[in-house]
Amino acid sequence: MYSIPYLPYNSFVREVAATLLWVFLLAWGPVGATAGPGATVGEPLPLSEPLQVMLKHQRPESVADLRLLQEQVRQVVKIVRPVTVSVELDDSAGSGVIISADGLVLTAGHVSALPNREVWLRFPDNTLVQAISLGVNHRFDSGLLRILADPPTEEGWPFVPIATVPVKPGDWVVAVGQPNGFVTDRAPPVRLGRVLHLRGEAIITDATLVGGDSGGPLMNLRGEVVGIHSRIGERITNNYHVAASAYQKEWERLLAGRMTGTPDGEERSDWRPQIGLAFRFQEGACLVTQVFPDSAAAEAGVQVGDVLHSFAGETISDAANLARLAARQEAFNRVPLELEREGKEQSVELWLGRTTRDFPGIGSPEMFSRKSSARRRSR
């Protein structure tokens, strides 16, 4: 199948080795490759022989079987509780789980709602750390956060790995989170359940969830994250989780801080991307006259007086051009901006924000169509 030199002549062994090599590479996959410098994939917990035998039947048939399961669940609880955090924002609260040593945290899309927001994470021992929301996917209801504070030790933040093998119906899962919000001296409550259904990127289990749990981890018996709590239905057995594969599929976008889809209750057309500066043309050059605080421009370090040369790789030539270029982008895109300051060329990356369409100043693309530009000229 694949040609691998220096292995024993036996082709069967070669094929097996080739397959194992592929499995190894795939398993190392997105988490290993892009989890950032210094991250190492956490070790999954071992499953004892007798437990593996029991799991083949999927359900316990004796007290001894129950005890095997109980022992394993204890191990999972031990590693996941310390890294299950309560996620707190201005207008929402939920849960999250740390999945890399450099502080990446998985949560639900509707908890963080938008990229580039200030987030506070509360550990079970009530320690508070600051984080920032990265990408959000409102179709899957997935979200990523990054801890901004320094990790407690040289090895980085404690974390649990993401599973590489998806769950199947009947699998045992452990759910933790902070239902109804953080409560002092109440460790993340543990619930045991089983996978009932898989539906696209959603996992449905009978591990009960309630408001506040959103964003918390669903763990398999190996102590790996297989899902993130998302929502509930009326019945007690309708508990929905976003599959870990949804995160892995969109990993690049989540890491880049992009938003996919629109938050609940919002209309996409009500919003437009925003750079956050005002400018005017002076002798053919685009001069920055204002930088709005807390905007994409401010964060990238753009200053009043800078001369903007190109945006998203395209040269800025007249007022309409920059506005049109910006309007063509998606909110929360990462866009390069070339500028000149005191004679020196500089290149910054803008993480575009957004604003409502009725925000004064640079208008929508419609403003620059032939009909409306006639209106403008007449003003």
Add this chain to the structure above:
Amino acid sequence: MNYLLNDLLGTVTGCPNRGRKSRYAAKNRGFRLRLGPAVLVVILLVGFVVCPARAQPPPATNDWLGDTVEDVFNRVWTPRSRFTDGPQVRQAFRPVVAEVRRATVQIRSKGRRIAYGGIVGPDGWVLTKASLLHGELTVRLLSGKEYEARLVGMDRKYDLAMLKIDTTGLATLDLSGLTSLDLPGLTSIDLSGTKPSRSDLLVSTKGTTEIDEKKIATNSLRAGDWVATPGLGRDPAAIGVVSVAPRKIERRRGILGIRMEIHNKATRGVKIAQVFDGTGAAEAGIQAGDLLVAIDETSVANTVEVREVMKAYNPGDQIAVTVTRDKKRLRLNAILTGQVKDFRNRAQYQNNLGGKLSKRRFGFPMALQHDTVLKPNDCGGPLVDLDGRVVGFNIARSGRTESYALPTAVVKERLYDLMSGRLAPKPLSKEDKESRTGSQDD
């Protein structure tokens, strides 16, 4: 076999008699000529049986209609063997509850089970959840025998009640079980005393805790451990796992539902200005204009005193309100409610999804939280671990994800008072014959 096949073939080919004519002749010819349709039919049959188990229901939508459609499919297509507390898993618990169910009882009223209970004394002492009791009570044992029950003790703080039935020689619960339960990874609590002791078992660094496994007591119950609620059957009534080690559950304000006159001119009571609809006061028959003179045994002279007295009660508690109306003294029983049901409050709405909650579910000095799905009338009886040890008494269904149990050590401390008569409910007077406490003393 061939006979059936030929019948089938007969149906498939539209010649119903053909199949029956000659079993043996048709056997060879029919089988060969109609192999195609036969195979097709078999495939279709297999398809109908096998595919529903595997077919994916229509893609999920976010609206309620989508959920309803999904719901129907889930109901039809989820095999019971796949559930955590399905009958197959529960069967494995039979040895776990075999002993304890001999000392478990049903508390019944008007032909229905209103609670479970546990036998704590061989001469007919039964412990259960107080706020579930109303009307004439009977206790049904494992043997099937039913006895009339007398309420002999009620502890409002813990919502426990002691019943007495007229029999001896009963199997009792072994409450010696656990002496320690570990708290959320931070301390180990010794329940033989009441003060948690910071143990040297744990080393806490920022964000991580390490437990010296060898030092953990062997008879400890941890989060994630199985717990079973025995019923009178061979299988447990319900199963789940420990969610959080015992902690104090804060009380909530119990609401009576009256508005008192601020400028109270009465000297020995408080005039009631308004009674709100749908509250315990309204249901008890308290009326605007009544003069409130006492709550349970405490007389109240002004609004401040009323508020002070009310602080001791929780939603779900039943209180006896004494009022004066038209020169007559009435003693009315009201059940306190919790905060107004506000379904715009999303958290409250979600917590109520999936099943009814116990009315009295707040304000326990110590409660073990577990994820067993219980109905309110499943409470009151013992809760056991995998070793069959009684770890607590189910005391409330408190939310969609949680049920509470009073730890055994805590319950043990109340037994004496409950049995001694010190906490006996007041005997009924003529006015409150319709009282909902089922006391039969007179």
